Amino acid sequence: MSVIPSGPRPKHLTIGRIGMYCFILVCAIFFLMPLYVMVITSLKDMDEIRAANILNLPKELSFYSWPKAWSQACTGFVCEGLKPGFFNSIKITVPSVIVSVGLSAINGYALAFWRFKGAYFFFGLCMFGAFIPYQVMVYPLLKIEDALGIYSTLPGIILVHTIFGMPILTLIFRNFYASLPIDLFKAARIDGGNFVKIFFYVIIPMSTPITIVAVILQVTGIWNDFLLGLVFAGRDNQPMTVQLNNIVQVDYGVAEYNVDMSATILTSLVPLFVYFISGRWFVRGIAAGAIKG
């Protein structure tokens, strides 16, 4: 087989290329399978689910599982569906994303451009935090928040998400800023910028791609979080994932798979949506943040 550089597109299909397309298609089907099963199951009624193969298309479309998952399904003792969880998740996600991305951007900026003695020691400690299993920190952190009086409150869960998001976000911001031409920063210093002014006038306008990546990571990460929400959010602020778990893991009655599937799809809609509207930026930004690792 001739060697084809990655540049120009070959003029005709070779056997190798056909095989390649097949492989990609198989992979794509494999990746899409769970979504397919979830969607069609949610559109069947329980009798059909019990009777037929899970891969079969529904004979009769039944949509009743969707509104039920949204506003009637029982999560523990209350039967209000996922709706309250959805709004709780928003209340948790929006401020957590803003605080953690903002803080990490400042961290990355300070580390990339304003190094002082010992800064990288603390950066190392912070990075180390990225690899500490949550389980080591959950209980002591609970005690700390308890002492601060914010355990089981909205600020409490926001602080937790900020803490756990900080290491990786700081790393990608720092890497992104370190890849910017250092001369730009020097010029800004000579032009009279100080720490705050350079950040706002020079750095932030250049941070769009990496900020989008950070926001995507945090939105999806925090939205899908289960463990931290379960432990730290408190009864009144339980996020959607915790309620989803409560719907799926019923202790009594019959499992309604179609409702479970609708609920799961509903829960994953936000991250999917965020991802679809920003896919291209995501690829670009991840590259910018990772290359100079």
Add this chain to the structure above:
Amino acid sequence: MPLFRNIASMIALLPMIVISLTVFVGCIIYSFVYSLTNSKLVPVMNYVGFDQYERLFKQRKWDVAVENIFIYGFVFTIGCLVIGFLLAVLIDQKIRGESLFRTIFLYPYAVCIAAVWQGAGFVMVLMLAGLRGIDEDIWKSLSIEGVAKWKSYLFVILPMLRPMVVTAIVLIAAGVVKVYDLILALTSGGPGYATTTPAMYVMENFFSRANLGQAFAASIIMFISVVCILAPWAFYEFYLRNKYAAN
């Protein structure tokens, strides 16, 4: 030199420093100290030495959990890397409908990014970004020298993607240890405790069994294993590389 030269920078990094010290370092110390006690429902300073660890290692359930995480972690890390790299290479062939496929492969990533930074999709994006960053001239010279394509990818391109590969491995490996949500969602650790993981073991002892000492001990062991995985990499990245860079 004036003592506080970058005072603004220090103030800006203060939250990071405080969090690193109190949460990251502080929690480990706290957990370790109380893992040496026989705390049950509440932490009490009742020193029992390494009893909790001894008991931990005698637990069949813990053994299963550790085995599971090793199998799961190994298969998962390798699987993600290989499939992710293959997909990236294939998509790099300038195929039709690239963005569509890219979107499809990334979607599970978007769904389960929660617990772990994982998935072939993630590796693919990293690798694809790296592949696109490779100088066209390298491809030209490889094709002039008549190197077979798969060899080019394996022996020339892959080593050039080292930073990407390292980033991917570390993020995936570190994520694997934290696996909790996914298993809980899929199997709840069952049947019995066949698919339980160390993370679940810890959480169970913390919150449903009221066996704090045991949970602390298990979490410390988890932490130590992560350090063991990461230490060689960290040593290489931060120490050796700087040493060579200085010369």
Add this chain to the structure above:
Amino acid sequence: MMKNNVEVKNISFSYGKTEILKDLSLDIREGEFMVLLGPSGCGKTTLLNCIAGLLDLTDGQIWIEDDNVTWKEPKDRHIGMVFQSYALYPSMTVEKNLSFGLRMMNTPKNIINKKIKKASNLLQINELLKRKPSQLSGGQRQRVAIGRALVRDAKVFLFDEPLSNLDAKLRAELRYEIKKLHRDLSNTMIYVTHDQIEAMTLADRISVMKDGLIQQLDTPKQIYNKPANLFVAGFIGSPSMNFLNAKFDKTNQNLIVGKQHINIANYENINNLIDGQEVVFGIRPENIKIDKNENTIQCNVELVEPMGADTLVWTSIEGTPISIRLEGSSNYNLNDEINISFDINKSSIFDNKSEERI
């Protein structure tokens, strides 16, 4: 006696354990065009960054206009700086780029506009004011970058290899403009480059650097004609100076190169040479003549490089390649036999050990 404008007093700079500048001192006079010249890694850019206050010294002091600025912020040093990579703020228009520094100092709007007008007239960038840097060519970007330094009314202008990213034609063009700018503004300018042509054409004085030390500080002419040591001699001039290892024979006032003898009775410092001293004889390509005098060495043409204005003829003496610069019209062919003689007045002789000029 002219006043010193920038004084660098015994500065040292280390990066980790690597010492980049060692106890370096340099005085730059008011209105002087000082070029810091040297190969990459010689510390010239580091020195410039230290003067700008972008790097913190390990030791020593920096004074600008009788003011100790060693620990002052870059913005408080009254300097303007132009970078190799242009360093234009990508998100701002040319106009915003130019005015950024003034806006940071809360300068009134009408003054800002006046200054921008003046600078953009001077650099002919009026048409570009509303554009973003990404819509400019390399030459235009560098003009804007120079303009940004101009509007600040700096006492000292610092240039960090400003022309290195441009192609040859643009480089010559902007070099000319920078020189004109200096003539018109007569500000002190410190200019870092590794390009000796830029250094020779622009500088009032050049300081040639290597390994964090100043090797020679003098006018371009002096540096070219009387290089202080072997390094400077070899670094300046293209093609570079020819070097021959030789031994001094005092009785005949000859340098012995293998079987060849070169009479150096006319050398200015011949009295400083000791009988039997091992030296390096240096002669520039244009100071070698082809003729049939008595004091000639016979050799063969090995390569001819016609360069238009002049022609370079390569030969060798005792195995050492020698280049000779001749008029463009001269006509030599491969293997032609030639007799060459040296203009001893314009030669340099270096001690073999210390590498210093004798």
